Amino acid sequence: MTQISCSSNDSYRSRFENLISKSSQGQPNWLKSLREQSMNRFETLGFPTERKGNEEWKYTDIKNIATSDFLVPYETTLPSSAKKRLRQQGFDKQDFHQLVFLDGFYSAELSSEALQIKGCIIGPLSQAWRSHAVSSSLGTLANSEDHAFTALNTAFTRDGAFIHIPANTKIEKPINIIFLTLEWQDKIATHPRTLVNVGKNSSAIIVETHCSTEETKYLSNAVSEIFLEDGSHLDHYRLQIHSKDAYHIGTTQVRLNQTSKFKSVSADLGGKLIRNNLNIDVAGENASCILNGLYITNGTQHVDNHVTIDHSQPYTNSREHFKGILGDKSKTAFQGSIIIRANSQKVDSHQENKNLLLSSDAEANTKPAFWIYADDVKCGHGASSGELDKDALFYLLSRGIPEKEAQSMLIKGFITEIIESVDCHTYKSHLEDLVKDKLSKMCE
């Protein structure tokens, strides 16, 4: 395995030049110039380490990412540990249409055979750079102009998933995109990218998994761009089970056209410092989205979910429900912004964030923000943080249930409704197992 190192902005530039000279052969000019623009933009923006007066990064300090020396792998080999990890994950090619990326590089060996549906592409971006569907949309939704991590991803991304579903097509089998980070001697950074386009009246289920083979330190800076055409329907299940020393910045940008439906269920169980940006542009009449999320943190884990829903059209709906269970000295933030534009009458939007604190040292922050410029809308929100419900606990005890079991029933029950919102049976039972594992470790 070969690698190059990155630390300060200067070294990011030299590593970028190095990467371009080594890997850009055969890449189209549009991609070269997009990378170059993004690199320039990243240099101008710099890492968002300054938090004074910076509401976007109020709760999350990324100083350790900015000052770390992350190596950028430019090739990788397939170790047996990767296969083992996938088996442990219980992901079977039979149940999913699987796309596997090792340190950001596509692994044909671990991925499923290409799908034989006319006009449908489920494969690596690296084999589709010359496709018009990629060149016309990559980078148009994810904002490199204002977001340093998105700019960095666009400059450095080597590969990722490309899912293009033509009109009037239902993809029956869930698609599972797995970004697996392997064991390295040094800290590495990967910049996986996903581009999804669901055609008119088409539907699909996508699982996006971020994980690693070992408990090592690395940065995963992922960006997904998702386009939903008129009348289409996408369920997007994002699972983050990184190493306990990993940093993860994940950005998901979605655009919803008329009458399209988008459901997202995110689960953050792993990682050391996690920042998720989920930005939904509800850009077509009668479009709707359900954004659910759960996070379970312990030790000194830090998870920050930053969700923005922009209702730019009338008769659109959104439902947001994020729940967290916090133990030890972990810290979480939920920042939910809802924008309702002036012409967007009859918007119906609701946001909810609830946290269960299992330790007095844990800290859950909630910051809702609403910008409402239309007058005939429904918009509600609720937030709460607290310990286990003592009355509920007594109710269980009064039926003879042992205290430990009663507590774990209540803790598990707290996030059950989020898990229940997953509509894919195979993934749901996988998620249930992972949640049970993590909770049993926390309640030992």
Add this chain to the structure above:
Amino acid sequence: MSLLHIDNLHASVDGKNILKGVNLSIRRGEVHAIMGPNGSGKSTLAYLLAGKPGYKATQGSVLFEGHDLLTLSPEKRARMGMFLSFQHPVEIPGVRLDQFIRAGFNSLRQHRGEPELDPLKFDRVIKKNAGMVGLHQSMTKRFVNMDFSGGEKKKSELLQMSIMEPLLSILDEPDSGLDVDALRDVANCIKQLHTFENAVLLVTHYQRILNYVVPDQVHILVDGRIVRTGNKDLAHDVEADGYDKYE
């Protein structure tokens, strides 16, 4: 020997004295009713017997089958055969009613040295009993008491009682908020679950449920003391004259 023997029980909640010397003895096969005005200490007595945290006995003793009840945790009391039907059953999001009852039921079986009942066998038990208490079986697949009507909550408590088969059931206002038909259903169900082997302590504000579940003894609780004990006719007197003359 009495199943439950309460001797000169004094108790406080949040530092406030509520029970001021309660004496009560219940034997297997009996039904006792405790009646009293609001704030007389009826629910405090029920919670105290079930072991709710925050309810402290300051004087006196409670023996349950000869064991000192007050030193036991709520879960141990349940395993010994004590059951409290809550006046306001708690809603528990994310925990299904059947899973909740099964967890309790299996811990009682474990206590008795019996093997756990697997979900399939338990499903048959709960189906049969749900029919008996008049609760639609689909309700048992829902989260505990979530979006249950007042009547459904009371029936859910009776379903739990019917499966746990306790020695002593303390029913805290099982009649509150019920219409005439639901009251009759609930009362008939209590009658059906009462045998010569177990006992019922029925806490109520009104006499009407006692038309169906006929008590062996009626106790009037006023300001933390039992001021009068009698047979079922006492309940009728209260219904006619109110509690004023006992205060």
